[in-house]
Amino acid sequence: MxxxxxxxxxxxxxxxxxxxxxxxxxxxxxxxxxxxxxxxxxxxxxxxxxxxxxxxxxxxxxxxxxxxxxxxxxxxxxxxxxxxxxxxxxxxxxxxxxxxxxxxxxxxxxxxxxxxxxxxxxxxxxxxxxxxxxxxxxxxxxxIASSFNRISHEDVEIVRVNTIARIVEQKNPELWIEVAERISSPDVRLRWWGPMNIESPKVASLMRRFEAASPMFFPGAIEDVAPVLAGTDLLFHPSDREAFSVGLLEAAAAGVPIVCSDSVGETLPDWLPRTEFIAGDASSAERAVLGAIGNLNELGDHARGAAGRVADFYxxxxxxxxxxxxxxxxxxxxxxxxx
The missing domain is CATH 3.40.50.2000 (Glycogen Phosphorylase B;)
Structure with missing residues (x-):
């Protein structure tokens, strides 16, 4: 064929x-x-x-x-x-x-x-x-690939909050930047891994402004998502909308707790654990991320419990x-x- x-x-x-x-x-x-x-x-x-x-x-x-x-x-x-x-x-x-x-x-x-x-x-x-x-x-x-190692969430001094996605307007980098600025703390490290859409003037302008103050927040594109997931305590997905996010499924298959908008959550199966915020609302997203950080051990247990099912079914x-x-x-x- x-x-x-x-x-x-x-x-x-x-x-x-x-x-x-x-x-x-x-x-x-x-x-x-x-x-x-x-x-x-x-x-x-x-x-x-x-x-x-x-x-x-x-x-x-x-x-x-x-x-x-x-x-x-x-x-x-x-x-x-x-x-x-x-x-x-x-x-x-x-x-x-x-x-x-x-x-x-x-x-x-x-x-x-x-x-x-x-x-x-x-x-x-x-x-x-x-x-x-x-x-x-x-x-x-x-x-998704089924070769993700299960993440063991141990007590950490610095909570690693990662976003893994293309930096495009659909993913709402403006909300991400606002949340990152509000959560600024020596106990939390935020990173956005992914290629930037340099053709979008709005995205390029946002990134230039934020990179000037915090150049390490955007490490750039990655060839293999597995090592990044292995170093992730919490995945923050700021997008208002998705058809069906492979990035979220990969994180779930690795046992990483997820924070995403309620509209994106509607595309996911009910049994997949996640913490949701009101789409487009930076204050709601900030509360969701901070709440997840405060409850990371329990959320990690739930995420690991669902990881095998995610990896198999998807x-x-x-x-x-x-x-x-x-x-x-x-x-x-x-x-x-x-x-």
Whole structure:
């Protein structure tokens, strides 16, 4: 089976991380080959040029099934796919892409070419179904590596509060900075690990202001999250919204207590322990972080108790297998069973 994944560009993000992890897992399966096409592989941003470029490249790959990731690749992949080529569209956005009337109209026009629509969380699926009730929607949660060491939370002199995420507006760095300034204490060390979106003037301005006073707060991008999690006593996730955060799942699989907004908490399973704050409210976030620090031993016990279940249920191997089952199903329906 030849699977072709379609992405917007080779940047660092949730869609790209999932696609790379799925490729590794699928390529370990016998008889499976995976290729990746980028919508921005055609440097022109002209919609017609992009369409014909993707259509030409899709035909050259001789794909058996296409898996596209995120709003624009989902639209272009279905439009450009040859007749009879199954296309599975994966929703990744933390916001409602279909608030735009234009995108809603285009989505309705392309639904007949949708073999399946995959949402990464139940809340995302509900939002999509509310607009397109007839769409063939399926929920397949994001997956994580299962090689995280369980964290042993011992009494520490300095509590290490880490954030592990891209520094982009969606993650609410403004709230993080406000909380960091309020919690400033020799007993607490805050760090934000991740690449910065230098294309955002607002983010760049915030980071320059804060780095000038506290340059060690932003160590930069990391290749491997495991060592950072091993040195984390509490994970603080400031984002107002997420589709389904891999970073939070990784922390939970390592037994690290989590602090996140209530809106992000809605995307997580009820059994996953976390401390929540009111989304966008710095005072609420400050209270949540300080409360978690004060109750770290008990929260650590709860986090470690759930770690095994998180690592098993959300393993990338299980996620890849769910996609493979879905691909087998859509291939049967298209008359290509046994590919």
């Amino acid at each position: 030849h699977i072709v994944q379609v992405l917007l560009s080779p940047r660092v993000g949730g869609a790209e991380s999932l696609a790379a992890a799925l490729e590794d897992a699928w390529c370990a399966m016998p008889g499976v080959r995976v290729s990746t096409l980028y919508l921005e592989g055609d440097k022109s941003k002209n919609p017609i040029s992009r369409f014909f470029s993707l259509r030409r490249r899709l035909r050259a790959t001789v794909a058996d099934v296409v898996v596209s990731h995120s709003a624009l690749p989902n639209l272009y992949a279905r439009a450009a796919a040859r007749k009879g080529l199954p296309v599975i569209s994966v929703l990744h956005s933390a916001v409602d892409d279909f608030e735009s009337r234009t995108l809603r109209v285009v989505e309705r026009l392309l639904l007949h070419k949708s073999s399946a629509i995959v949402a990464v969380s139940e809340s995302q699926a509900r939002a999509y179904r509310s607009r397109f009730p007839a769409a063939p929607t399926r929920v397949i949660p994001n997956g 393993s990338i191997a299980r996620t890849a297998a769910r996609y493979m089952e879905l691909m087998a199903e859509v291939l049967r329906k298209s008359g290509k069973e046994g590919v």
